[in-house]
Amino acid sequence: MENIAEFGVGRTHRRWKITWQRLLPWLIPVALIGFWQLAVSAGWINSNLLPSPIAVVQDGIGLLQTGELPKNISISLYRATAGFVIGGSIGFILGLLNGLSKTARALFDSSIQMLRNIPHLSLIPVVIIALGIGETAKISLVTVGVMFPIYINTFHGITSIDPELLEMGRAYGLSKRALLTKIIFPGALPTILVGVRYALGVMWTTLIVAETISSSSGIGYMATNAQEFMNMDTVLLCIVIYALLGKLSDLIAKALENICLAWQREGSAKA
Numbered sequence: 001m002e003n004i005a006e007f008g009v010g011r012t013h014r015r016w017k018i019t020w021q022r023l024l025p026w027l028i029p030v031a032l033i034g035f036w037q038l039a040v041s042a043g044w045i046n047s048n049l050l051p052s053p054i055a056v057v058q059d060g061i062g063l064l065q066t067g068e069l070p071k072n073i074s075i076s077l078y079r080a081t082a083g084f085v086i087g088g089s090i091g092f093i094l095g096l097l098n099g100l101s102k103t104a105r106a107l108f109d110s111s112i113q114m115l116r117n118i119p120h121l122s123l124i125p126v127v128i129i130a131l132g133i134g135e136t137a138k139i140s141l142v143t144v145g146v147m148f149p150i151y152i153n154t155f156h157g158i159t160s161i162d163p164e165l166l167e168m169g170r171a172y173g174l175s176k177r178a179l180l181t182k183i184i185f186p187g188a189l190p191t192i193l194v195g196v197r198y199a200l201g202v203m204w205t206t207l208i209v210a211e212t213i214s215s216s217s218g219i220g221y222m223a224t225n226a227q228e229f230m231n232m233d234t235v236l237l238c239i240v241i242y243a244l245l246g247k248l249s250d251l252i253a254k255a256l257e258n259i260c261l262a263w264q265r266e267g268s269a270k271a
């Protein structure tokens with residue numbers, strides 16, 4: 001009976017611990033929002049300069065009902081996703097190629113590193129002149145911003161593989177394809193996923209700037225348009241939406257890490 005009681009207590013304790021770990025990341029944001037609402041309600045902050053969270057939510061509900069909010073969110077998601085897929089694919093292919101081939105590395109890496117050190121947002125005038133102010137220009141900026149974090153982390157992950165592991169694989173008679181799929185890529189995957197996570201942050205930062213310049217749709221356009229009419233409710237709403245989308249992207253990146261690196265945790269547990 002005592003063992004059953006101890007098991008029950010231990011199980012309850014684990015449940016509380018898991019619940020607490022899930023709630024802990026939201027503790028500071030919720031506390032800040034609560035203080036923000038209190039400060040506006042108590043008159044410590046002028047509501048014309050900084051509307052309350054309730055006013056921001058009400059503004060969001062109004063824009064949701066008119067259809068303006070979902071339309072602009074979907075447009076921003078399309079631009080972000082298209083730019084990430086294109087830029088991420090280019091960065092990954094170049095990182096893989098230069099990491100595996102010394103000839104390709106000598107030919108391309110120096111030029112890529114020089115381009116990488118140019119702030120990609122400084123290319124906005126060039127992009128507008130070359131591509132105009134349409135969707136292609138905005139997606140191109142996101143593509144450039146995303147490409148380099150993926151490239152540098154893929155390249156670093158592949159070139160950092162332990163040479164002794166490669167030598168062992170060759171000693172066991174593994175083909176080049178088997179070396180890539182069984183040793184090189186799994187070993188580089190943690191670093192590549194770090195690049196993906198960083199690139200997701202760059203993606204939203206680039207999109208914010210791209211959508212505030214000569215745009216007629218998207219979340220950034222909503223914020224710029226609201227700023228011209230001193231509509232702080234919508235400006236803050238757009239900031240909150242970007243923050244939530246960034247958090248969602250980070251959760252997706254973490255989930256991807258958990259799925260792709262499950263073998264690594266299982267190996268550590270067995271060891």
